[in-house]
Amino acid sequence: MTPLKITGLTVYVTRIPVLIKRRHGSGDVEGSVRNAILKLETDAGITGWGDAAPWSVFTGTVEAAAAALHVYLRPILVGADATRIEALMQAADHAVVGHAEAKAAMEMALFDVLGQASGLPVAELLGGRCRDEIPLSFSVADPDFDRDIATVKRLYGEGLRLFKMKTGFAGHKADLERMTRFRREIPADAELRIDYNQGMVAHDAIRRLRDVEAFKPTFIEQPVPGHQRAALAEIARALDTPVLADESVFTPADALEVASRRMADLVSVKIMKHGGMLAGRKIASICEAAGIACYGGDMFETGIAHLAGTHMIAATPNISLGCEFYQATYFLERDLLAEPFPVRNGKVVVPRTPGLGVKVDEDRVRHYAEETLR
Numbered sequence: 001m002t003p004l005k006i007t008g009l010t011v012y013v014t015r016i017p018v019l020i021k022r023r024h025g026s027g028d029v030e031g032s033v034r035n036a037i038l039k040l041e042t043d044a045g046i047t048g049w050g051d052a053a054p055w056s057v058f059t060g061t062v063e064a065a066a067a068a069l070h071v072y073l074r075p076i077l078v079g080a081d082a083t084r085i086e087a088l089m090q091a092a093d094h095a096v097v098g099h100a101e102a103k104a105a106m107e108m109a110l111f112d113v114l115g116q117a118s119g120l121p122v123a124e125l126l127g128g129r130c131r132d133e134i135p136l137s138f139s140v141a142d143p144d145f146d147r148d149i150a151t152v153k154r155l156y157g158e159g160l161r162l163f164k165m166k167t168g169f170a171g172h173k174a175d176l177e178r179m180t181r182f183r184r185e186i187p188a189d190a191e192l193r194i195d196y197n198q199g200m201v202a203h204d205a206i207r208r209l210r211d212v213e214a215f216k217p218t219f220i221e222q223p224v225p226g227h228q229r230a231a232l233a234e235i236a237r238a239l240d241t242p243v244l245a246d247e248s249v250f251t252p253a254d255a256l257e258v259a260s261r262r263m264a265d266l267v268s269v270k271i272m273k274h275g276g277m278l279a280g281r282k283i284a285s286i287c288e289a290a291g292i293a294c295y296g297g298d299m300f301e302t303g304i305a306h307l308a309g310t311h312m313i314a315a316t317p318n319i320s321l322g323c324e325f326y327q328a329t330y331f332l333e334r335d336l337l338a339e340p341f342p343v344r345n346g347k348v349v350v351p352r353t354p355g356l357g358v359k360v361d362e363d364r365v366r367h368y369a370e371e372t373l374r
């Protein structure tokens with residue numbers, strides 16, 4: 001393929017108001033979210049877009065993501081051939097340690113360019129799709145549980161069947177009450193999944209999680225802090241319900257440790273944790289070798305990052321537990337895509353158009369931008 005020279009790089013630091021509050025074991029989100037939106041221009045006239053969506057209590061800060069793109073990754077990208085994605089990702093790792101969200105944004109913008117130039121959707125560039133639709137999960141995380149139950153009923157009516165209840169922020173009794181109401185008021189074919197976001201103390205976790213198992217959750221996610229690996233392994237061994245590791249798995253080395261020591265039954269793959277789709281697929285492959293299925297998690301992303309995650313899951317058989325890409329549709333005041341993020345009957349529809357597959361509304365990006373770095 002003829003080289004595609006990168007001629008311009010712009011970072012928009014956006015602030016988008018959000019419609020609902022979110023409460024988690026590790027921290028709250030309300031009012032607005034901030035993202036670092038990346039625009040790459042090429043000499044072929046093709047523009048690629050990326051989204052870095054850090055969460056300060058989980059992966060990092062938007063200030064650091066914007067600085068990584070603007071200061072440390074700019075010299076690697078401007079003037080480079082956008083088709084050499086693996087080589088550029090390697091150069092990014094040499095230029096700046098960590099900053100997975102910035103690297104995820106960089107990688108998806110490069111794939112967006114390559115896909116448009118070759119006429120192929122990103123899923124096809126990654127090996128081809130093994131699924132055309134991905135079941136969508138909504139997170140039950142509103143401090144106002146009445147409002148949450150009403151939302152779940154509405155989304156159930158729209159076809160959603162996966163619901164992940166965030167727990168560990170209001171006490172065990174309140175968690176059990178919320179689960180009781182969920183099971184009482186929502187039809188039985190709705191899957192209940194539980195995510196503590198590290199919100200439990202290890203010494204009492206097994207006893208409490210045995211109470212939770214009575215509600216037949218599909219899985220219990222990250223009960224204890226990410227570094228408490230021995231406790232996580234003990235919990236996974238003690239429970240009948242599969243335990244999913246999220247905050248415990250950032251790198252391939254983390255995945256290897258979790259897989260080889262069977263510290264969890266399932267793992268959450270997120271492009272913002274691992275630093276892109278290729279990195280996410282490495283995690284999924286390591287897990288696959290150990291019989292650990294993966295879930296397509298996310299951060300507080302716009303539709304741009306959701307699209308990258310969608311293509312990754314479409315092309316990765318072992319990410320088989322659905323996806324969490326509800327923010328563009330149900331959380332943000334307005335998304336940054338020109339067309340709605342593709343959700344139909346409770347499932348994300350994998351785009352068939354080249355690149356990420358849905359155009360970005362650049363005027364809307366500028367509207368929400370608090371800062372523009374070029």
Ligand SMILES: [Mg+2]
Nearest residue numbers: 195197221246
């Ligand atoms: Mg989680």
